[in-house]
Amino acid sequence: MQLSEQEIIRREKLNSLRQLGINPYPADLFPVNHTSKQVKDNFEEGKQVILAGRIMSDRDMGKASFVELQDSEGRIQLYFNRDVICPGEDKTMYNQVFRKLTDLGDFIGIEGELFLTKVGEKSVRVDKFTFLSKTLRPLPLPKRDEEGNTHDAFVDPELRYRMRYVDLVVNPQVKEVFVKRTKLFTAMRTFFNQAGYMEVETPVLQAIPGGAAARPFITHHNSLDIPLYMRIANELYLKRLIVGGFDGVYEFSKNFRNEGMDRTHNPEFTAMEIYVAYKDYNWMMEMTENLLEHCANEVNGTTDATFGAHKVSFKAPYARVTMTDAIKNFTGFDITGKTEAELFEAAKGMGIAVDETMGKGKLIDEIFGEKCEGNFIQPTFITDYPKEMSPLCKAHRDNPELTERFELMVCGKEIANAYSELNDPIDQRERFEAQMALSAKGDDEANGIIDEDFLRALEYGMPPTSGLGIGMDRLIMFLTNNPSIQEVLFFPQMRPEKKGPELTEDEKHIIEILKANEGISIGDLKIKAELSGKKWDAASKGISKHGLMKIKVDGENKIAEYLGK
Secondary structure, eight states, X not given: OOOOHHHHHHHHHHHHHHHTTOOSSOOSOOOOOOXXXXXXXXXXXXXXXXXXXXXXXXXXXXXXXXXXXXXXXXXXXXXXXXXXXXXXXXXXXXXXXXXXXXXXXXXXXXXXXXXXXXXXXXXXXXEEEEEEEOOSSOOOOOEEOXXXXXXXXXXXXXXHHHTHHHHHHHOHHHHHHHHHHHHHHHHHHHHHHHTTOEEOOOOSEESSOOSSSOOOOEEXXXXXXXXXXXXXXXXXXXXXXXXXXXXXXXXXXXEEOOSOOBTTBOSEEEEEEEEEETOOHHHXXXXXXXXXXXXXXXXXXXXXXXXXXXXXXOOSOOEEEEHHHHHHHHHSOOOTTOOHHHHHHHHHHTTOOOOTTOOHHHHHHHHHHHHTGGGOOSOEEEXXXXXGGOTTBOBOSSOTTBBSEEEEEETTEEEEEEEEBOOOHHHHHHHHHHHHHHHHHTOXXXXXXXXXXXXXXXXXXXXXXEEEEEEHHHHHHHHHTOSOGGGGSSSOOOOOOOSSOOOOHHHHHHHHHHHHSTTEXXXXXXXXXTOOHHHHHHHHHHHHHTTOEEEEEETTEEEEEEOOO
């Protein structure tokens, strides 16, 4: 295992602590009785407190030091005085353990007395401290100059998402996003529970990937010797519970779709789906806008939200626009009564990429997505979708070519989808068969398997029902002003971590010279490399870009140092 200089030094300190009889990773409970926030909110000078957390900054003043301690709720200043920590002749605990063997990022526990500094800062005078955990890697802590400018901040998205544990420590504002995420789930649960609906759980591993048009992840069950699919939606199982006699059920489900990744899509995501008997999509529209108004207030204390350059209001009611009117308004094309061939040619004429695998529903979806979707900034219900786009939705009561469906659009993105649910088992079978035909045609998102058990359930009778699905990750993006889904997931899916930079032969050659010559002048390095000026420029820039070489100025000389492990 190759270690950096700092990692080697920290391991040496670890051994020194053990040699002094101090366990750097004690098993004992540490009796914390206050957090930093509790100290500040209920400050009483002279009060004795016990806290624990990470050391995040340290100002050495010789026989005394000021330290910033960070716990789960913020930071508090600690004052270490050598003669208070070590009242006797032996000053080891301060001079050695605290001053020489403690690093930024280490966890300590302290007991002390609250006091105000001369400048009025609420602080703790430490009487005793305990080592709780020695960190072996330095935290990438940002630095601030005298003008208040921040340098070396931990902002690279690739590193932040891959090492969220570090991101949360050094970027406290990130934690607030996830606090609000939890508030959103709590607010939604409270809203449903107070209405008398029941939270349930349905299978993640499913024999048939139903309830949505998406490409599933496939696995294999060894004991049963059958393929299983990670669920793409929980809809069909929740409807089975409505058949079974529940009037209202909901679930926050982890869904998995084997599709692309971008700023608004992650292969694993969280959806909330709710089904309520004896309701229709008109009732569900009213319930949805009241739900989101409630959630926005609970998360942010207001129904107003900022998303990028847009100011959005989640205050009910929301505008309602039919799918047909939306397309006609933004393209001038009326989809009413059009054949698949006419839709295909219309989409091509609008510059939309289409192919022969697309049926009417997919073509209309592409037209709306490309030409209309981005225009809806304020929460807007897009209603009455063509039948081909909604295989699980009831036909519209006034027009059998349409369905009783709505999607809620915010800032050009869908965050909710709802139906008057199809409960006619014969009609449902015909819709499934149409999906199978699309799958056979080459549409890899169309479901090519008929769920016979679900059809059997419908044949036992499902009451009139309305269902709603909300993308929880996308909703919290809007409520926290985050344009990327990766910002609202603790651990977003990432590409495999590269073991090291890919280097050219010239770059490798220069690095071998750097390794063999610690602190070599640029002039000598050029001579030893024996490269043409053009090759030298390209290789040295590449090495610097990979963060493997540092140039130090020593008088008139420039010294190159190798920074790799």
